[in-house]
Amino acid sequence: MEVYAKTLKKYGIPVQMSGGSLLSDVEELKEFIILLKFLRDPENQVLLVAVLKGIFFGISDKALAEYRLCGGVFRPYAEIPADLPEEIASLFRTAYEKLLMYLNWTRNNPPVTAFEKIAQDIGLIPLVLAGTEGQTGCGYIIKILEILRRNAVSGFSDFNSMVDRLDAIVNANLDEELDITGEERNAVRIMNLHKAKGLEAPVVFLANPYKKPNIAPDYHIQRAENKSVGYFVIKKKTGEFQPKRILAQPLNWAEYEAAETRYLNAEETRLLYVAATRAKNLLFISCCEKNNNKNPWEPLLDFTDTSKDVYEIPEIPVPKPDYPKSSVYIKRKELEEYTKHVKELINTAERPTYMELAVTDVISEDPLPAVKGGLGPEWGSAMHEIIERLVRDEAYYGNCMDLILKRYGFTEPEHGKQAEKLIKEFKESELYSRILNAELKLTEIPFAIRLESGDAVYEKLGINDSLPVILHGKIDLVVKEKDGWAVIDYKTNHYETEEQLNLLIRHYSKQIEIYCSVLEKILNEKAVSGELYFTGHGLVKVVP
Known part of the structure; x- marks a missing residue:
């Protein structure tokens, strides 16, 4: 094809x-x-x-x-x-x-x-x-x-x-x-016979006048109304161009082989009928110049007159691009009008019909408290991924900590010790105990949700517009406990004082509130709490 x-x-x-x-x-x-x-x-x-x-x-x-x-x-x-x-x-x-x-x-x-x-x-x-x-x-x-x-x-x-x-x-x-x-x-449709069932066209070509050589079946299916029974010949390949050697076959295989052959021949006849009845006005049947022993359309050729019905295919050159023979001139005014029209079309197409926002875009409008120190955002991303791997499946956690740290460029021994300390604190925390005892835990949950103006979640975004919003983000952890769903987000920001921590909590509170609202909207179930986990500190409940 x-x-x-x-x-x-x-x-x-x-x-x-x-x-x-x-x-x-x-x-x-x-x-x-x-x-x-x-x-x-x-x-x-x-x-x-x-x-x-x-x-x-x-x-x-x-x-x-x-x-x-x-x-x-x-x-x-x-x-x-x-x-x-x-x-x-x-x-x-x-x-x-x-x-x-x-x-x-x-x-x-x-x-x-x-x-x-x-x-x-x-x-x-x-x-x-x-x-x-x-x-x-x-x-x-x-x-x-x-x-x-x-x-x-x-x-x-x-x-x-x-x-x-x-x-x-x-x-x-x-x-x-x-x-x-x-x-x-207006296209030529090329399809196999099975796809052609039930379709018709004014002109149909039966193409490819060749088929694979007839090979004796090595299986037989007894097709009954309630159930089918199969019989199979077991063969072993002896060489690239050598026939396969039979290792085992069912008793009375000759009878089963003959029955399967009759069925396959009848199936070919049914397909031949499908092929011959697709054309409304004209049917072209492909044939070979010398012999048609392997032509699947051969039975149809018996109904044709080779002296009258043969259509010789003419030699048709591949078309060349049709370039204008002479230059085409347009008036300046016509060009300006056309240019103006195109600009209007572009301006219409560029006019937004919706907004796309990430949750992090919404909270980034509020300045993050500046605290000097720490190992930077790469360290935070590395710890984030290490915790996520641990929570997903501790059995496969293994030595992925070292691999993740190296991937983010943290190769010094003190980096590994600091990461181990933070993970030890995490595993000893109340949160990890809750994760292990939760009815269900979901990690790194990506979402994208359409919000219309007037929606409760939409109002939390603080947008001065009425366009629909496609809000997307990724929730670090969701656990289902006896009381309901809890939404947890990991934070690895560096802080030194209680005041700095409180500033970070206020900054991220909007994010966790939005996550809770989105989860409720998607699951149609209540999120009973939204919490932030700060490495080196522990859990902070934000919602409710």
């Missing part, structure tokens, strides 16, 4: 395929999946090298070798060797900055949002559109994105699951391609 689709497109004929796809030909999509797999497993150096060599960054083997010989490590947070030539160093610097930005997106956005942002930043759709399967490839990507959006509700909850789902979609191929040009009604 793909061969026919490509040939028709070469002649400028719109095509739509059913029952098959060209996904395997969209190289840009396959490269994008490799990138997503690396973002799922950023410690995988093989995937990182594949990404760096790929079409998105295009770093040559020579540059990769020189980077490695200069002592470079294939990790996005690694330092660039000082003695690496600047032209090569800039390639790695740019690539690593991009990859770290993408990693941050995967951690702080819902999975599908991360997919869209990365695809947009990397230029996936323009790159596919410029390729050999431009419109078809773009149609596939848009359709895949819609499938992921639809499945996001129940099919997966994190980035890793989304990558697995995407990989499964590509390996399985899409059943239908998506038309993005509006030419679908």
